[in-house]
Amino acid sequence: MAATSPESSLSSFSTTAYTPSTTAYTPSTTTQAISSSGFNFPTYTSFPPFYTLQPNLTTRTHQLELWSTLISSYCAYYRIFRLSLSSLPTDLFSNANIHRSLKPGDVRTVLDHMSKPENGPRIDWIPSTTRNEQSSSCYVYWKTPGEWADALHGWVDETGQKGTVLTVYELREGDAVRSKEWRDMDEGMLRKVLNVLVKRGKAQIFGQEENAGVKFF
Amino acid sequence: MASNRRGVGLSAFSNAAISSDQYARHGQQLRTSHADALANQLSVFQAALHNFSLTHAKDIRSNPTFRAEFARMCNAIGVDPLAGSNVKGAAASGGKAGSVWAKMLGSSVNDFYFELAVRVVEVCRETRSENGGMIAISEVQKRITKGRAKLVGGGMEVTEDDIMRAIESLEPLGGIFKSQTLGGGKFIKSVPKELNPDQSTVLEVIQVLGYVTVSMMQANLGWERARTIAVFDDLVADSLVWVDAQAEETEFWSPASMHEGGG
Numbered sequence: 001m002a003a004t005s006p007e008s009s010l011s012s013f014s015t016t017a018y019t020p021s022t023t024a025y026t027p028s029t030t031t032q033a034i035s036s037s038g039f040n041f042p043t044y045t046s047f048p049p050f051y052t053l054q055p056n057l058t059t060r061t062h063q064l065e066l067w068s069t070l071i072s073s074y075c076a077y078y079r080i081f082r083l084s085l086s087s088l089p090t091d092l093f094s095n096a097n098i099h100r101s102l103k104p105g106d107v108r109t110v111l112d113h114m115s116k117p118e119n120g121p122r123i124d125w126i127p128s129t130t131r132n133e134q135s136s137s138c139y140v141y142w143k144t145p146g147e148w149a150d151a152l153h154g155w156v157d158e159t160g161q162k163g164t165v166l167t168v169y170e171l172r173e174g175d176a177v178r179s180k181e182w183r184d185m186d187e188g189m190l191r192k193v194l195n196v197l198v199k200r201g202k203a204q205i206f207g208q209e210e211n212a213g214v215k216f217f
Numbered sequence: 218m219a220s221n222r223r224g225v226g227l228s229a230f231s232n233a234a235i236s237s238d239q240y241a242r243h244g245q246q247l248r249t250s251h252a253d254a255l256a257n258q259l260s261v262f263q264a265a266l267h268n269f270s271l272t273h274a275k276d277i278r279s280n281p282t283f284r285a286e287f288a289r290m291c292n293a294i295g296v297d298p299l300a301g302s303n304v305k306g307a308a309a310s311g312g313k314a315g316s317v318w319a320k321m322l323g324s325s326v327n328d329f330y331f332e333l334a335v336r337v338v339e340v341c342r343e344t345r346s347e348n349g350g351m352i353a354i355s356e357v358q359k360r361i362t363k364g365r366a367k368l369v370g371g372g373m374e375v376t377e378d379d380i381m382r383a384i385e386s387l388e389p390l391g392g393i394f395k396s397q398t399l400g401g402g403k404f405i406k407s408v409p410k411e412l413n414p415d416q417s418t419v420l421e422v423i424q425v426l427g428y429v430t431v432s433m434m435q436a437n438l439g440w441e442r443a444r445t446i447a448v449f450d451d452l453v454a455d456s457l458v459w460v461d462a463q464a465e466e467t468e469f470w471s472p473a474s475m476h477e478g479g480g
Binding site (some may be wrong): 032042043044047048049050051052054055058059062099100101201 | 251346347349428453454456459460461462463464468470472475476477
């Protein structure tokens, strides 16, 4: 391991130094209030290796956790209930400032990690309608179906609507739910939530599809 | 009087013996009275010091400037404020004065640094999967000041000096927690693995420039490709660096800058 030439000093290194980007992405805060500047991206979204699936498995596990947290926070902020691999939000999976983006295959790896029960699950793959085809979209559980069920049932209870029949439309888009976090929830996801309540014996569903009605107990 | 002193024969001998005996006894008396005076002074000092620590325990815990001054004072008089917490009995000799000191102040100063050491160990453990056991002391300081998540008011206001002192107190654990300087930045190493010179050099380069590539090591330090790749592989295997495969040439980054500037 003999050096063939004297070691140059570090100051003679012939490349420009990295300076962390401080322009487009403001430091993260813990609050998620919607501000005019949009979602506060954590500093690590400006770290170039964040967009490369790490070869070291210990590091990778930690990286997957950071991605999971980022995706959950982003979806909660923008109230995104469903992600489709063919039309993902670009600013979530890439950083134009540093010209890096998570490869589609790696996006799937991240979502697979989030879909595991031991990791939440924080997303749920929606089975493809085509046989033998991989799923290409998923529900995002920034709140779990159980938590949504509690919220929904709590609202029905507080507003004295137990025993009345509400339509799925009303629950999703009615005037009464305009200020509620679940408004405009993807219909498929709402049905999952309602099924949780049915299993708990707290709701019953009548009819099919758009005309379905729900009675809460 | 000269002739009296210089007695000859037996009488001269006995005179000298008597004098030296007298001198010896007198010297002994002086030493005893000096020692007594010193012991007396010391116990007065100890009492004052004890009162001081009781009065200022709160300051020691809450005020980093006070702690720095206090540590400076201790160092100036040759006493280690954290010394002797493991000493079983106070010995009387000079070198153990530090343990007497620490015994009196121990409860406030030692408690603070013990608690801080626990926090440092926690932070190192929590971040190990991100940085492989090498963490910048500035990041440790930031995380400890911020406090544990979900605990209100759980942060400790500490300086990097405090953290260094706390780490020194962890030495009895077998030297796993050590400070290391890389490229001008201070790091805490919390894994037993020692870096060899090549690995240290690469980490230093990364610390200064943010990242490094095989070409950079070749061009600037004259390293052969095989040697460079071997070192990079080692560092990746120890989870000390992160890989960026989307650059023109694969880049190896330190995770130290990952959360910089953020909360």
